[in-house]
Amino acid sequence: MNPELINTLSEQELTAIDAELAHVPCKSAAAIDALKIVQEYRGWVSDDSLHAIARHLEMSADELEGIATFYNLVFRRPVGEQVILLCNSVSCWIKGCDKLQRTISRQLGIEMGETTTDKRYTLLPVSCLGDCDHAPAMMIGKTLHHDLTPESIVRLLAGD
Amino acid sequence: METPLTRNIAPGKPPTDMGAYEQNGGYQGLRRAMAELSPGDCLQLVQDSNLRGRGGAGFPTGMKWSFVPMEKATPGHKYLICNADEMEPGTFKDRLLMERDPHQLIEGMILAAYTIQADIAYVFIRAEYHTAAARLRQAIADCYAKGYLGENILGSGYRLDMLVHSSAGRYICGEETALISALEGKRANPRAKPPFPQVSGLWGRPTIVNNVETLCNITHIIERGADWFKSLGVGEDAGTKLFGVSGRVKNPGCWELPMGTPIRDIIEGCAGGMEDGYQLRGFLPGGGSTDFLVAQHLDLAMDYNVIGKAGSRMGTGTMIILDDRTCPVGMVKNLMDFFARESCGFCTPCRDGLPWTSQILDDIENGRGCSEDLASLENNIGFIGAMGNTHCALAPGAMEPLQSALKYFREDFERHLSADRCPYGEAN
Ligand SMILES: Cc1cc2nc3c(=O)[nH]c(=O)nc-3n(C[C@H](O)[C@H](O)[C@H](O)COP(=O)(O)O)c2cc1C
Numbered sequence A: 001m002n003p004e005l006i007n008t009l010s011e012q013e014l015t016a017i018d019a020e021l022a023h024v025p026c027k028s029a030a031a032i033d034a035l036k037i038v039q040e041y042r043g044w045v046s047d048d049s050l051h052a053i054a055r056h057l058e059m060s061a062d063e064l065e066g067i068a069t070f071y072n073l074v075f076r077r078p079v080g081e082q083v084i085l086l087c088n089s090v091s092c093w094i095k096g097c098d099k100l101q102r103t104i105s106r107q108l109g110i111e112m113g114e115t116t117t118d119k120r121y122t123l124l125p126v127s128c129l130g131d132c133d134h135a136p137a138m139m140i141g142k143t144l145h146h147d148l149t150p151e152s153i154v155r156l157l158a159g160d
Numbered sequence B: 001m002e003t004p005l006t007r008n009i010a011p012g013k014p015p016t017d018m019g020a021y022e023q024n025g026g027y028q029g030l031r032r033a034m035a036e037l038s039p040g041d042c043l044q045l046v047q048d049s050n051l052r053g054r055g056g057a058g059f060p061t062g063m064k065w066s067f068v069p070m071e072k073a074t075p076g077h078k079y080l081i082c083n084a085d086e087m088e089p090g091t092f093k094d095r096l097l098m099e100r101d102p103h104q105l106i107e108g109m110i111l112a113a114y115t116i117q118a119d120i121a122y123v124f125i126r127a128e129y130h131t132a133a134a135r136l137r138q139a140i141a142d143c144y145a146k147g148y149l150g151e152n153i154l155g156s157g158y159r160l161d162m163l164v165h166s167s168a169g170r171y172i173c174g175e176e177t178a179l180i181s182a183l184e185g186k187r188a189n190p191r192a193k194p195p196f197p198q199v200s201g202l203w204g205r206p207t208i209v210n211n212v213e214t215l216c217n218i219t220h221i222i223e224r225g226a227d228w229f230k231s232l233g234v235g236e237d238a239g240t241k242l243f244g245v246s247g248r249v250k251n252p253g254c255w256e257l258p259m260g261t262p263i264r265d266i267i268e269g270c271a272g273g274m275e276d277g278y279q280l281r282g283f284l285p286g287g288g289s290t291d292f293l294v295a296q297h298l299d300l301a302m303d304y305n306v307i308g309k310a311g312s313r314m315g316t317g318t319m320i321i322l323d324d325r326t327c328p329v330g331m332v333k334n335l336m337d338f339f340a341r342e343s344c345g346f347c348t349p350c351r352d353g354l355p356w357t358s359q360i361l362d363d364i365e366n367g368r369g370c371s372e373d374l375a376s377l378e379n380n381i382g383f384i385g386a387m388g389n390t391h392c393a394l395a396p397g398a399m400e401p402l403q404s405a406l407k408y409f410r411e412d413f414e415r416h417l418s419a420d421r422c423p424y425g426e427a428n
């Protein structure tokens, strides 16, 4: 990659990452925290961001890429403003999460893993959200929604 | 009936903050330990209490802690880690404990750390538990302000720092050695044992990993003693447990009950029995990686060995109900898809064997199966399910619901083979 294209990290990002570095014995140990911090500010982790983080942590970009792609909540592709995490684990499956997925797909015009053309929503599957007594459940951004029905999903996504 | 773990938790009651926690007797165990108990005394109490780990395997907590080297001669850190990665399908107990009574967990963690003389404690919490993480961070800050954390805790000379580490996803992070890899900033691949984390864990230092609910129990054991704790159980095992029921029951939920409570009391009593129009066909007693049990097991006690003898595991104690209108093949396929997705990819039987098994189940479920498929499934169970063929317990766990479904619901698999689509239609 052309070094000119490599982004630098913002002051805020650096401060947050350096706060994590205070707790760890070597810089690369803060890799996951650093990826999450940058993603919090930028929505996702671009190649440029990845290179900037790797340089700051004194590790190779390849090694950091291996870590970034391991974790499903580190996004290496752009996502919408809101990420919908739809639980498709067993209790939610019994209570109809497949039907909910079709409702979301119909309403937003996206399949699992896709982002709406207006960049508002990305739909992803997630492991059991620990809310099985109120299945089916999903998160939109950081908010948990449960006891969902196709009707309540339509309202959630349309009404805001 | 005493319910120590949920004494501060009730529907509609606000989350317990420092004031409310202390008003209700909180941090008395910590005060007692710092004033009059040595680490050895605390270890003895936990060993005598017969507490078994609530994270799934039921390993005796006191015995686990006793493997931590206590000689002062080795300089360097020792770590206590709370496993708050809760992602086992159908498990919903640790989030409740952390969101509603964070200080109970923190007090238990301080006491556990004191017992093994750890100087750093982590809560490793899954990324999606934002509310729980925020409440824990607040509670930890309040503890520093009160002198319950940091330098010279309550004048005892003991020092402990506590941090919340929020994860970035993947079920495998809950496996304790994978968790340690993740905490070191690496890919969360499990590690070979031995060496066990108790001796060589985080950064090669002695490390104890315990489940949230296990650590919450410590608070009460230190305050009220081993005999009291043992007397809480109504069967073989000691203490109380958070039991849960999800699926098509009238009143799904999570309740604190004595260890050894009969399964029927939980499913038919607390959960109110099946929803109208649904019959019970079977249940996974403790999360998605436990073997099915069926109606004939309803009168068994929820004790580790009793459930073990019946061919399953207590696991996390949160049961998932299979009803008569949900396809058992579909349910097992949902679970297998989950485990295949969540494989860390380190070893071949799991990385390649689970997707293969999923594909066979998909063929059967959708009417494309053939009679050889059942033999292939049995074959995969034998190979992937055998401990020792894979690097960690994820893959053997994935085989548990499948092997027991083939035992109890074999006619369902066979019916699928002679049909051109799932006889249940789309169950949901
Ligand atoms: C694939 C896998 C996932 C696990 N996930 C969790 C988990 O989310 N929480 C947990 O406490 N234990 C989990 N465990 C069990 C841990 O490895 C470990 O046994 C447990 O945290 C020990 O705590 P305990 O002794 O208090 O039960 C998992 C195990 C495996 C094999």
Ligand code: SF4
Binding pocket: B172, B190, B342, B343, B344, B345, B346, B347, B348, B350, B351, B390, B391, B392, B393, B394, B395
């Ligand atoms: S059994 Fe699966 S999850 Fe465990 S180490 Fe092997 S590939 Fe990874």
Ligand code: FES
Binding pocket: A087, A088, A089, A090, A091, A092, A093, A127, A128, A129, A130, A131, A132, A135, A136, A137, B089, B090, B091
């Ligand atoms: S299975 Fe969806 S919240 Fe537990």
